[in-house]
Amino acid sequence: MVANAAQQPSFENRMDRRQLLRKGAPWIGGVLGTGLLGLDVPRAVAETVARGDSSLPIGHPATKRWIEQRWVLDNIIQANGIDWDQPRSQYWNAVCGIQAAADFVRIRQRVKKYADISIEFEDIARRREKRAREAEAAGEIVSARENYFIAAIHWGAAQWPIDEANELNRQYNQSKRDCFGRYAKLADHHVEEVWIPFGGKALPAWFHLPVGYEGGRIPIVVTIPGMDSFKEANVAMYGDSLLNRGFGVLAVDGPGQYESPLLGIYMTVENWEATGRACMEWLLRRPEVDPQRVAISGRSFGSFATTLAASNEPRFRAVAVSATCFEPGFHTIFEEASPTFKMRFMFMANISDETAFDEFAKTLTWEGRAEKIHMPFLCIAGGSDELSPIENTMRLFGLLPGPRKVVIYEESRHSVGGGVSSAMLGPDITALAANWLAARFTGQAFQSERWFVNNEGNVTKSPI
Numbered sequence: 319m320v321a322n323a324a325q326q327p328s329f330e331n332r333m334d335r336r337q338l339l340r341k342g343a344p345w346i347g348g349v350l351g352t353g354l355l356g357l358d359v360p361r362a363v364a365e366t367v368a369r370g371d372s373s374l375p376i377g378h379p380a381t382k383r384w385i386e387q388r389w390v391l392d393n394i395i396q397a398n399g400i401d402w403d404q405p406r407s408q409y410w411n412a413v414c415g416i417q418a419a420a421d422f423v424r425i426r427q428r429v430k431k432y433a434d435i436s437i438e439f440e441d442i443a444r445r446r447e448k449r450a451r452e453a454e455a456a457g458e459i460v461s462a463r464e465n466y467f468i469a470a471i472h473w474g475a476a477q478w479p480i481d482e483a484n485e486l487n488r489q490y491n492q493s494k495r496d497c498f499g500r501y502a503k504l505a506d507h508h509v510e511e512v513w514i515p516f517g518g519k520a521l522p523a524w525f526h527l528p529v530g531y532e533g534g535r536i537p538i539v540v541t542i543p544g545m546d547s548f549k550e551a552n553v554a555m556y557g558d559s560l561l562n563r564g565f566g567v568l569a570v571d572g573p574g575q576y577e578s579p580l581l582g583i584y585m586t587v588e589n590w591e592a593t594g595r596a597c598m599e600w601l602l603r604r605p606e607v608d609p610q611r612v613a614i615s616g617r618s619f620g621s622f623a624t625t626l627a628a629s630n631e632p633r634f635r636a637v638a639v640s641a642t643c644f645e646p647g648f649h650t651i652f653e654e655a656s657p658t659f660k661m662r663f664m665f666m667a668n669i670s671d672e673t674a675f676d677e678f679a680k681t682l683t684w685e686g687r688a689e690k691i692h693m694p695f696l697c698i699a700g701g702s703d704e705l706s707p708i709e710n711t712m713r714l715f716g717l718l719p720g721p722r723k724v725v726i727y728e729e730s731r732h733s734v735g736g737g738v739s740s741a742m743l744g745p746d747i748t749a750l751a752a753n754w755l756a757a758r759f760t761g762q763a764f765q766s767e768r769w770f771v772n773n774e775g776n777v778t779k780s781p782i
Contacts (some may be wrong), residue, residue, distance in 0.1 A: 320514045378482045379664035381672045383657040391657065392431040403656040405733055406546055410475055410510065413554040414468045421446070421468065432658075433560040436476045442489070447497055459504055467555045470494050474576070476670060479658075480578050481665035483580050489583035493575055497548045498524070500608040507531070507561060512568065513534035514600045522595065524555050528561045528776030537611035537759045538566045539635075540597045542627070544618030544641070545662055548576040559752040566606060568597060572623055574666030577714040585666040586593040587626060587681055594627030594634065602633075610635065617641050618732070621697075622684065625714070627651045629687035636758040637691065638751045640698035641734050644710040646683035659705070684714055692720040694764070699749055701740075702771075721782070725750065725769040743775025 353490065396658040401407055425438045450465035453719035473494035480487040502509035509529040530538070539560050541563050552569040560567050561607045571577045572593045574585025583589070594614065601607045613636040616624030621639035626635045643651065652660040660675075669675040695718050697710045708726065715724045727740040727747075735741040757764065766782040 334566050338649040379661050379685050380672045381660050389767050396430050399426050408776045410471050413551050421644045435479045439472045439476035445467050463504035466497045470550050481661045486763035487582050513594050521680050526567040535608035536566050538607050540568045542616035542620035544620050559748050584668040590623045591630040598631050598633050610691045614753050619643050625631030625647035625684050628688045636694045638696040642699045642711045644714045645706045648682050688714050688717050695722040697724045700734045701726045704731045705732040727771045728773050739773040740771045744771035
């Protein structure tokens with residue numbers, strides 16, 4: 319059970335919020351009206367949270383650009399859809415598999431403004447959870463497993479627009495945990511709930527072992543999600559690239575990420591420096607773990623967090639990052655990209671005042687830390703990254719003292735892929751990282767080098 323989380327009502331007793339709003343009297347409106355009536359109407363709360371309404375509890379972040387550009391953002395979403403800035407629905411769909419494709423098609427069709435996002439993901443999550451419970455009751459274990467997993471991903475996605483540790487966020491989080499816990503009991507591989515001791519609190523995580531694991535010590539990868547994703551989505555339901563190669567995976571929500579702020583664990587550079595050591599100490603107490611074959615991997619914001627974690631934990635044997643966020647101070651992502659990024663990060667850092675946050679942002683740097691990383695380091699980045707200019711990645715890469723490889727995809731944006739020719743025709747990004755990690759743990763030597771993948775899929779390699 320999540321510390322301080324509100325008690326989750328039973329699935330059977332949850333009301334259909336859409337039906338309630340349709341049937342309710344016209345004077346029932348907003349959080350105030352529902353609160354006075356004692357009604358639980360997360361749809362109304364979700365819309366208020368997404369609007370950044372002034373009635374929200376103190377502590378909800380607010381930025382000048384969010385206020386001034388909100389109308390623009392809603393028009394952009396109406397024109398371009400839910401993936402207006404990053405392909406979130408695509409990578410959440412990917413871990414669920416083809417059976418969830420219709421869910422995401424429906425969500426893409428129905429989301430027309432920012433306030434719709436939580437509403438639509440909640441609606442699909444409840445439908446999937448209902449199917450899962452019915453399948454489990456009927457003894458249809460595989461169907462139950464699949465629907466619990468997909469429901470968990472939808473509940474997590476519903477949390478994304480909520481930049482506050484409020485009741486709705488906690489409710490969605492508990493629903494996500496409940497569904498994922500039920501999935502874990504039915505999964506085709508060992509999945510275990512984990513709490514990693516962390517300064518008197520505990521980081522939430524899930525520990526996965528490969529399909530067919532029968533004992534012995536195996537290599538492990540600690541995986542760190544991006545700013546907008548969560549640990550449950552870090553390991554695919556089927557065919558995961560790391561599990562398929564014999565790795566175990568410790569999937570973590572680190573300081574400031576998704577569940578951790580609900581537990582009072584916030585984003586600071588110092589907290590992330592401590593995270594690598596905390597994860598390693600937990601792993602070294604496990605009989606499944608080969609202490610000489612533990613790596614750490616992160617994507618997007620997770621690339622920055624992973625670098626901080628590895629800089630203070632030399633027992634990691636390899637580091638792999640992609641979709642890099644290596645601009646010191648994060649100016650581009652906070653001031654030139656969608657205003658949602660800065661809002662999200664303010665929540666992660668537990669700072670509601672923009673001026674105070676701008677001072678905090680100056681501390682966000684790998685400088686003075688990357689120089690401590692001596693283990694092999696793989697970096698995969700887009701040559702046209704719109705959130706973190708590529709020159710920052712190359713500067714970090716140039717200061718790493720250990721063996722290293724950087725792979726740049728021509729014209730790729732931050733997510734590294736997105737349909738550009740270099741990613742479609744060149745080395746598969748997921749397989750590239752997984753194979754590289756596997757090679758490090760079989761003792762294969764490699765040269766420090768730079769790869770450039772052009773739009774024809776050809777790779778030009780140059781030594782460093």
